[in-house]
Amino acid sequence: MASPARSGRMLLTAPALAIIVAFMLLPLLLMAYISILEKGPAGGVRWGAHTVEAYVAFLFERDLADELVLNTDYLRIFLRSFWLAGLTTLITLAIGFPTALGMALAPPRWRTFLIFLVTVPFWANLLVRNYAWIILLRNNGLVDQARHAVGLGSGPLDLLYTPVAVLIGLVYSYLPFMVLPIFASLEKLDWRLVEAAFDLGARRWQALRRIVVPLAMPGIVAGCILVFIPGLGAFITPELLGGGKALMIGNLIQSQFGAARNWPFGAALSFALLALVLLAMLAYLLRYRAPPGAER
């Protein structure tokens, strides 16, 4: 028997639950179902015809004799995606933490302006921003011109359409998602604790390592999740700046639903990605369920 208070609470969460079911759970279930259907001859699916072919296709392809042979193309794209998203996370963290620290230490009347600056890129569409990077990075683009102007080598750098270009684009796109959560946790930080650390003999970097970073850990972790997971699924940036040579999972999935007309495979890829992300989150939760700094 549910107590009145309890059923009242359930009633209050009902709208949120309804939204989650309608907009998250149902589409997910639909995708899960599509991933175990046969693909239709001209795209779409054949409803009612069940197969795990789509999951097999991730690692194997059928040769002419209809034998399964190992095909690592897709696996390589997955690995590249994890690698690029991981590197993006590390670089945004390396840039974002000092930025957030600087913002948190700035006089309060400047902070609003600094937050505004960090969010300025959101004012332009992601597509537009990526095209801007094309203009910057292409041969004899602005980066090359600037380099030549200050006498740093001649000839093009050939940056565009490389994984490096994708990395630059990803770091640029996701930096605010790293800066803002870290800033939020640093802004709440009790700086008297840092003063206490100085009083007890800590140098600046010791205070940073032993006090500031552990206490900002929730923000750091949130920032990493907010960069890594969307980074894994990114597809506009690798499409435009990678020029098809640095495909990521997002591009692969998109092409299965688009040009390749293989919905089940696209759905299966999405689920493989989802499963990996869930595993990563689980591993993180197991590691960090205790408050930060509890183990040592």
Added chain:
Amino acid sequence: MADKAPAAVEVVAVSKRFGSGADAVVALDEVSLALRPNEFFTLLGPSGCGKTTLLRLIAGFEQPSAGQILIDGEPVAGLPPYRRPVNTVFQSYALFPHMTVAQNVAFGLEMRRRPAAEIAATVAEMLALVRLGGLEARRPAQLSGGQQQRVALARALANHPKVLLLDEPLSALDLKLRKEMQAELKRIQHATGLTFVFVTHDQGEALTMSDRIAVMSGGRVLQVGTPEDIYERPTHRFVADFIGDTNLLEAECIAHDASGSRCRVADGIEIATAQSAAVGTRVTLAIRPERVELARAAPTGWPARVESVTYFGTDTTVQMMLGGAVTFQARVQNRNGAVHAFAPGDTVRVSAPPDAVRIVAD
């Protein structure tokens, strides 16, 4: 200073201004102090008088705008906090929430790269000193206010500072715990032999705990002395008023000889003081209520009319009107039913011994 050893802390004509131009705040105005080694020294004053600022200057969190500070005879200008032989117990305790009690206490020693065995031994010793043995693995959030206070104390003491600065360490505790910690602090100060600089705005705390007290007001030190000096012989109107109850009377000095002076408060009311003042000067007199003597039918003394009688348990306060215009109070110990001896409307005779009448500066 009578003793030859260098002062534990010497503050020489230190001023501190915050901000600049028209909206500059003068937090400290030419403060000079000399603290003796092993002394329990208290900075007493109302909110905003600059107590915390003075501690922060000694600890090295702020630099003086003028003047200098010496610790153990060494000028410390420009030395960062981590290079000063001084540790602070913060008003907010500032315990590290992500560390256990033991890790908090060990922090300073780790920063100074002491060997692990020494750290473990010191942590155990300090926790025993503040009577927190057995709570090593707790986190600050799992401790009571008094326990947190002890951790903060142990953490500061573990660094073996020469001077311990305590910024209102007891103000967050309830009365009972506060009394307990007052005794505890005194015990620890004896056990460690350190110089304590203790900040409080509680005059009772200052009087009971201190070897010497500096009374501050508006960024200046008005008087430095033993609790008895401060209470019995206040030099400033503010000091007399801030510490304990006091009668303040405006008077004019009318006679002056070797044993003191006579001052006139109002027509027919003349008071003798053991201090001297030039004839004709306007002075303020401070008289503690408990030094006032009341009698029903004494031949001498100034006539006064009783306005109200208030019972306080151990004593009774009698509120009077002197010469029809000056309010005045006396405190009578409640022996032999003193509370019934006076009633509103009575006429009484009031007197005070000359040494109880102090001339105070404004």
